[in-house]
Amino acid sequence: MRILFIHGLASSGRYKMADGLRNLFAPCEVIAPDVPEEPEEALAMLKKICKEEQPDLIVGLSLGGFWAQMLRGYRKILINPGFHVSGLLRKKLGRFEYMSPRADGAEFFEVTPALCDSYERIEAVQFDGISETDLKQTTGLFAIEDEVVRCLDEFDLHYPGRSYQYHGGHLPNYPEIKALLPGPVAQLMKEN
16 A cells, blocks of 8 residues: 655655654655645645655645545545644744754744735635545544644535544544554445
8 A cells, every 4th residue: 555644834855744654654655845834836846746656645634625625536545634824823933943853954834924924815715626535535634632734624614424423633643643543444446
């Protein structure tokens, strides 16, 4: 199985969940790119990776769930997706440090009003073009105690009956992932 892991904001493909997926679904291949902070560039890069690599499954965490949701035609699991990052970022303008190492060595990124505007433009069309296939191929996992985003109701509006809740925070640890992911992954593979 080939899995595309899409990390969240201020992170990288080296985020610990990528290794967690490798361990949990061995001997799978996990593709875990460093996603650019600029949204148009990020979406174009992810669409290109999907076209070239044809992943069997996409796992998106937080902002990665936002990106995964827009990749039509693939099985995907969105973990605590943030569908409105522009609003969060507008409250945190300035320079921020990455939480995990980036392949290009970048240590910081800048949140500007222009970056927020770019996210807002994509957010406005993020649910456009959802097909019946996408409805069946998308599952959402939502932490009940999520301290960062709360998008369960919006997910359920667009993907009715495709969400699951669990006790935990925004960034799940490996024991939570180990308990949460195998069931939905097996179900997606069986159904589709």
